[in-house]
Amino acid sequence: SYELTQPPSVSVSPGQTARITCSADALPKQYAYWYQQKPGQAPVLVIYKDSERPSGIPERFSGSSSGTTVTLTISGVQAEDEADYYCQSADSSGTVFGGGTKLTVL
Amino acid sequence: QVQLQESGPGLVKPSQTLSLTCTVSGGSISSGSYYWSWIRQPAGKGLEWIGRIYTSGSTNYNPSLKSRVTISVDTSKNQFSLKLSSVTAADTAVYYCARSTVGALDYWGQGTLVTVSS
Numbered sequence A: 001s002y003e004l005t006q007p008p009s010v011s012v013s014p015g016q017t018a019r020i021t022c023s024a025d026a027l028p029k030q031y032a033y034w035y036q037q038k039p040g041q042a043p044v045l046v047i048y049k050d051s052e053r054p055s056g057i058p059e060r061f062s063g064s065s066s067g068t069t070v071t072l073t074i075s076g077v078q079a080e081d082e083a084d085y086y087c088q089s090a091d092s093s094g095t096v097f098g099g100g101t102k103l104t105v106l
Numbered sequence B: 001q002v003q004l005q006e007s008g009p010g011l012v013k014p015s016q017t018l019s020l021t022c023t024v025s026g027g028s029i030s031s032g033s034y035y036w037s038w039i040r041q042p043a044g045k046g047l048e049w050i051g052r053i054y055t056s057g058s059t060n061y062n063p064s065l066k067s068r069v070t071i072s073v074d075t076s077k078n079q080f081s082l083k084l085s086s087v088t089a090a091d092t093a094v095y096y097c098a099r100s101t102v103g104a105l106d107y108w109g110q111g112t113l114v115t116v117s118s
Helices: none
Strands: A009-010 A019-026 A032-037 A045-046 A061-066 A069-074 A083-089 A092-096 A101-105 B003-007 B017-025 B035-041 B050-055 B059-061 B069-074 B079-084 B092-100 B103-110 B112-116
Touching: A009 A019, A019 A032, A019 A083, A019 A101, A032 A061, A032 B017, A032 B035, A032 B103, A045 A061, A045 B103, A061 B017, A083 B017, B003 B092, B003 B103, B017 B035, B017 B112, B050 B069, B050 B079, B050 B092, B059 B069, B079 B092
Parallel strands: A009 A101
Antiparallel strands: A019 A069, A032 A045, A032 A083, A061 A069, A083 A092, A083 A101, B003 B017, B017 B079, B035 B050, B035 B092, B050 B059, B069 B079, B092 B103, B092 B112
16 A cells, blocks of 8 residues: 655635645555545545546646646635645555645635 | 435444445446445544445455455445444544545545444
């Protein structure tokens, strides 16, 4: 199995760009997926296969990958983007989540 | 539109077995190449993957829970289920069921809180 490491928190002002990283501790790296979770709600998929955006997710959400690190970028952050964000990866043996990052919009 | 709904007791006594069911609507649980997963989240903490069952019936479990977990599917009822044995207070959490395809968990239930307490 492998682990995914995220920073516990990220803070940005409205209109700025937020970047949340997720590092895997083992190779080969599988695809990464990102979820947004607001208080009292189930997680929502916002990025799949490192950089693809599901329908209905705003264009300000994007994903990228470099080596064993993937990054979720939120451009022009809005107050409504304040939430917990989780990265996730999967292989033939199962699924693992990162520890989560709390995004605070100042 | 696929929808998932968890159901089961909200209170379980220590050492007993936690049993939850996830009912799938808007599509057949046995069609397509999907995994049906269980995930949990203790209050104020992160997501923990518990395990999954494939449409073929094969299963994968989180190694840290494997000895206590069983996931099964009932295609006649369009449901899949979770059993977690020998529970302790550490198993108190919101439990989610979800569908996954190509790795992504694309549809989630709303979650159900299970408290382990005597």
